[in-house]
Amino acid sequence: MKSKLLIVDDEPKILRSLKFLLEDNFQIHISDNSTEAIEIFKKEKIYLVLLDLRLKEDSGLDLMEKLLEIEPNAIIIIMTAYSTIENSINAIKSGAYYFITKPIDNDQLILLLNTADEKLKMFQKISHLEGHIKKDIIGESPHIKEVINIIDRIKDTDATILITGESGTGKELIAQKIHRSSSRADRPFVAINCAAMPGDLLESELFGYKKGAFTGAFKDEIGIIRRADKGTLLLDEIGEMDLRLQSKLLRFLQDKEVRQIGDEKTYNVDVRIICITNRDLKEEVKSGNFREDLYYRINVINLVAPPLRERIEDLKDLIPYFIGKYNISFNKNVNGITDEAYEMLSNYSFKGNIRELENIIQRAVLLATSECIEPDLLHISPQSIMNTSKDLTKNHIKIYEGENMKEIEKKVIEFALKTNNQNRKWTAHSLGIGERTLRYKIKEYNL
Ligand SMILES: Nc1ncnc2c1ncn2[C@@H]1O[C@H](COP(=O)(O)OP(=O)(O)OP(=O)(O)O)[C@@H](O)[C@H]1O
Ligand SMILES: [Mg+2]
Structure with missing residues (x-):
């Protein structure tokens, strides 16, 4: 146009x-x-x-x-x-x-x-x-729909929310979405990572301090909690917070009041708290690393960010989305992914979830020389591809009595080629033979 x-x-x-x-x-x-x-x-x-x-x-x-x-x-x-x-x-x-x-x-x-x-x-x-990116959590799987549905129901309550889930599943994205869909959307969204600094520093960052309250306090600082007033405060990696600060946080959650370090006055703060963790907080409570009362206080609503392997159908939306994103960043013109490459990703075990998928696509788009992403551009090793195929027979080779070595070898190579999506390099690797030998055998057996 x-x-x-x-x-x-x-x-x-x-x-x-x-x-x-x-x-x-x-x-x-x-x-x-x-x-x-x-x-x-x-x-x-x-x-x-x-x-x-x-x-x-x-x-x-x-x-x-x-x-x-x-x-x-x-x-x-x-x-x-x-x-x-x-x-x-x-x-x-x-x-x-x-x-x-x-x-x-x-x-x-x-x-x-x-x-x-x-x-x-x-x-x-x-x-x-x-x-x-700001508005949407990509995906239409039942899991994602459920997450969106919960966000919709709780967005305007002031209840504290605990978001749990594996690394890279989009916990922070969910937190942002909650804030943006809430009536607090035009107020601040402030996030702090509790693992990023030692307890004392975290305390002064959160609660603020008066000038001269401790060495290094050169000026008054109202603290992050007050900066988030009327908005949302995200406490990322809450499981890493030390016990002393946990008590102080609990008091704040009960009274909704903060006092800067070195100050007498208290201030009322109206802030919605979202906590994130990828630890099992119940276990942490059992082992004495997390206060039980705080756990119940923050876990009013628990939202679980589902791992990618439980919503693999979302690949169909996520892949084009990331391709589009990196086409723009790298000024490329990739328009899709081959069926084999897609199949491979569907069977890949994503330890780093969406973040890992994003990295894989980013690299593939950067390296792509044609319009379609081919399996070898994904740079994922055959070992990390799960054998979760529903058709179990696909993962077996049957050998019958009386079959000779050549017949068996042919079957093995055929099978290995299939499980490696016809990628010869990986097939050779998985069979422990050289690529040249493999090429020769493919020709010999007419595969
Ligand atoms: N459903 C999704 N749609 C689009 N992008 C997503 C989705 N989920 C996650 N992402 C992207 O994946 C990356 C990781 O997400 P995020 O940082 O929210 O995960 P996390 O669970 O907080 O990870 P970590 O546990 O490592 O802190 C981000 O770049 C995010 O934008
Ligand atoms: Mg995070």
Whole structure:
């Protein structure tokens, strides 16, 4: 689809000739004055503008500033006959994308507009994706639907939520989603990782301190809990918090009051707490590493981030999503994955869950030289592919009495090729023979 381009110039002749020049490549809108230009710009949601620096009643620079106020991501190219360095510097300083002097060199203009258009499209794709990342948890498996359903039901309660799950399953993403779907969405979302610092430091970060309360307290600090007031506070890796601080946190959860270290006063805080852990907190309670009362206090609602292996059908949404994401980052044009590669991922045991999948796809997109991701680009070893195939017979070879060595060898190679998705390198590796030998055997047995 052609992008929209708004041309603003006070000379009708120029407007006409530019329209004629550019209408093959763009959907053109024209105007000879600021007021109308702003109207069109807003109504048509235009992102690309070619603007004369000197208009009749006001300056192009002023108009440019107004347009950028309305849409900061718009690309504005200034044209002027007054090609002084000063003009161009001012225009660029105020946010113009580029500066072109009259009389206009048509080829230069077209090139410039096309580059700007590419940039815009790229930007729009990225912001669309970012919007996606921010808003959406990808996947339509029953597990993910259940998570989304729970989020929907609890988003506006103030209940503390404990999110558990293996590494890389999207626990933080779920926490963000809860915040964004809640009535606290336009208030702060503050996250702190309890494993990232020693207890004393964590305490002062959370609760704040008065200047001089301890060495290094050079100024007053209100602390993260108060910074999250009216919003959401995420305590990541809560299982790592030391027992003393656990008590202090528990008191805060009961009283909803904080006192900065070295201060007398207490402050009421209204904050929704989400905790994350990949430890088994019940076990930690049993072994005395986690306070039981705190455990019950934070575990009002438990949300479990399901591991990828329990929702492998989500690969069909996750893979294209990550391909799209990295196409943009790496400026690539990968449009999919071969059936074999897909099959391989479906049987792969993802220890790092979605994060690992994302890394695999990222690398594959980066290395891809064709439009489709082939199995060898995944760089996953045959050993880590689970044999969870439902068809158990697939994982056996039957050998019958009276079969000779060659017949058996043929079956073994056939089987190994199949389990390695016809990848010869891995097949050879799994059989402990060289690739050349394998090639020779394949030919010999006509496989
Ligand atoms: N359902 C999903 N859809 C899209 N992206 C996801 C999904 N789940 C996780 N991700 C992505 O995978 C990565 C890991 O997610 P996140 O950091 O939320 O996991 P985590 O459970 O907190 O991991 P860890 O235990 O290692 O802290 C992030 O880049 C996240 O955006
Ligand atoms: Mg995390």
